[in-house]
Amino acid sequence: TQYGNIFNAIGGSDAIERLVTAFYKRVGNHPALIPIFPDDLTETSWKQRLFLTQFLGGPKLYSEERGHPMLRRRHLPFIINPERKEAWLACMEEALLEAHIEEPYRTAIFDKLTMTANHMMNTPE
Ligand code: HEM
Secondary structure, eight states, X not given: OTTSOHHHHHTHHHHHHHHHHXXXXXXXXXXXXXXXXXXXXXXXXXXXXXXXXXXXXXXXXXXXXXXXXXXXXXXXXXXXXHHHHHHHHHHHHHHHHHTXXXXXXXXXXXXXXXXXXXXXXXXXX
């Protein structure tokens, strides 16, 4: 990536764990997201830790455990409209701050995730 290996630069798996914890705390309380996420976010958080590790240049943990990400396909069972995309990104933006991910990595990560989130939308309005 533009900034080399973001995973190492932000502090590796400790930073990913802080980020994912801060993120799902918000997801689990967001009215637009509650209807599509499971009540228990333990498994979801674990999958996201594996994915973000790999996505940010760390070890390919997600692919080892779950195979090819095929993220858009894995999201097709859920209605993802612009409101839910914005909600997801809002939770992530706050989580990046709470997890103390510093610049320039915070913006680099948010930009990468914004592109991915746009790609996950499968329902207009
Ligand atoms: C899984 C929603 C964007 C990564 C899920 C699940 C939902 C969801 C409901 C299923 C949870 C579960 O069964 O445990 C959304 C919404 C998004 C969004 C509303 C808004 C655009 C993203 C983005 C990423 C991502 C941008 C990239 C980091 C994942 C991963 C999984 C997942 C890795 C687990 C897939 C698996 O292995 O089963 N998402 N998601 N999602 N999401 Fe998203």
